[in-house]
Amino acid sequence: MRFMMIVKATTDSEAGVMPSQELIEAMQKYNEELVKAGVLLAADGLMSSSNGIRISYPEPGGKPKVVDGPFTETKEIIAGYTLIEVKSREEAIQWALRMPDPHGYGQGEIELRQVFEVEDLMADPETRAKEAALRQQVQEQKQA
Incomplete structure (x- = not known):
């Protein structure tokens, strides 16, 4: 099961306030734990809106319709994400609870969402096979 930990934006992250060195080190330690457990798929911060x-x-x-940022609804904006693959919803929650306050100022908020698997979205075997082939191409391109 894949889950995305969505880090919500704050007024500071939208203003471009960079994380402290202490927070960067705490997040690196957390990401190292995810890697050692074999559950980390991706983790990145996003630039402001x-x-x-x-x-x-x-x-x-x-x-x-195309609209350039910035966007005003800070609570609806994503500042970063961590994508993990775990065995259960409970394990995902435990990993999310271990994440340091993502903004370091008591404003952090993490939304945990399960990612659809191909099987959840595509019942047709032919469509599934096409999707599997496409994903295989992506993996091959990454390795090249």
Whole structure:
């Protein structure tokens, strides 16, 4: 089971305030623990929404609308993520609880969400096979 720990933005992260060296070291230690346990798939921080672009589809079948950041709804903005693969929901929760306060100032908030697996989304065997082939190509490109 894959889970994404979504780190919510704060006014500081949106203002471009960089994490302290202490927080960086705490996050590195945490990520090392995830690696040693064999559960870490990816982990990254994101730049503030002032560097972002939002694409919406206001009308079914219509043209997409492109809006440059910054975006004002700080609580709805993502500042970073950690993607893990674990055996259970409970294990994912335990890993999320071990993450240091992501902003280091008592403002941190983490949302934990399970990632759909191909089998959850695609019932048709042919569609699944196409998806598996596509994912295999991605892996091969990473290794090349």
